[in-house]
Amino acid sequence: MSETAVARQSEERDDPLTPQFVRQVIDALDRGDGDQVRNLIAPMRPADIAELLDLMRTDERRALVEMLGPELKPEVLSELEEGVRDEVIALLDPGDIAQALAEMDSDDAVYLLEDLDQQGQQEILSQMPADERAALERALEYPEDSAGRLMQRHLVAVPPFWDVGHTIDYMREAEDLPDEFYEIFVVDPAYRPIGTVPLYRVMRSKRPTKISDIMNTEQTLIRVDTDREEVARLFEKYDLISAAVIDENDRLVGVTTVDDIVEVISEEATEDIRLMGGIVNEEAVGDSVALTARNRFSWLFVNLLTAILASVVIGLFDATIEQMVALAVLMPIVASMGGNAGTQTMTVAVRSLATRELGPLNALRFMRRELMVGVVNGILFALLIGAVGGVWFQDAMLGVVLGAAMIVNMVVAAVSGILVPMALDRMNIDPAVASSVFVTTMTDVVGFFAFLGLAAIWLM
Structure with a gap:
């Protein structure tokens, strides 16, 4: 037996949610065989039950929750994805939810309650013992994503x-x-x-x-x-x-x-x-097409506007492109290489800002390093792509122009990849949200402008 087959068998033993098992549960649901469903679910751990619910369609999920009823383990609720969790909570009786919350650690109970509307929270809290209700209400008063929401109140x-x-x-x-x-x-x-x-x-x-x-x-x-x-x-x-x-x-x-x-x-x-990646709102695998499309539309629209800006730059040199078709063939190379280099620097910068590894004390040193990386990679790729371009179109000067534009754009990519996230961070804007659009726009615009501009000066 191959090592891959052995590894797959080992993984199936460790993971109870094999395709065969999931199919067994769904088949039992389709037959309405509650006893079989409960026998299959009973030995499972809460995290595995939550994963099973995440994998199911909405109708299958509803049938499973209804068949389990009060036997649904309270810990399962805290393991569910947010969208699925809200859907499951809507299917449960408020009294059952209140009883489940009473059995949980206070931090898990707050996690379940915090995304419900005020009416939903009060409907559940009203059925809890006074002391536990007061503790949860106090925890919900703390700012979202704060230690007060994260902590558990029971301690020694x-x-x-x-x-x-x-x-x-x-x-x-x-x-x-x-x-x-x-x-x-x-x-x-x-x-x-x-x-x-x-x-x-x-x-x-x-x-x-x-x-x-x-x-x-x-x-x-x-x-x-x-x-x-x-x-x-x-x-x-x-x-x-x-x-x-x-x-x-x-x-x-x-x-x-x-x-x-x-x-x-x-x-x-x-x-x-x-x-x-431009996905501003949280998404889950089970989200509907309409919801997913709506979540992604706004940022794609912003990308469309920036793409139009890059096209405007190309339009400035339409006469140059008409005289030398090779420019249209080669200019995406300069822009895409700059975009990739900028994304690399931006990714490191965004993560370093999030973990506090990058700050005012070492920003200049980090910028100097990235600038030198941009220069070195720019020269190396300029020599490579310049030679390819010159040989491809039998024009040595075209290769020089291509190489020079590559160096310019790689340097701009390095600088923008760090300056854009740092500027957004200083303005209290999450750099992970908007950095990619600005960096990509800068490298596209500069790449097209440098390549076509140098071509207009040196080749025409």
């Missing part, structure tokens, strides 16, 4: 004068502790965090040992209004597993854990890739 906090034995007994007896946690927070009488104790240190210490003797006083505190991208950067920078979230009075109000940050990093990276 103890005073520094407790000993290890008292702390362990407390964790065994308390009913409102989180299901999973990695460290214990140490707080003063005003509930301000003054240190942390990793669980392993508690378990390895003698019962009479004071918490103050084994706690770490160095800690990373995150304010509730901190943007989640900044929270992710802090976790990456300091290799955190969890971090305390504090309010405006420096009091402990929640904890952010690494599993939430992994999702943030994935979502932010996906968002940057989507925006750089």
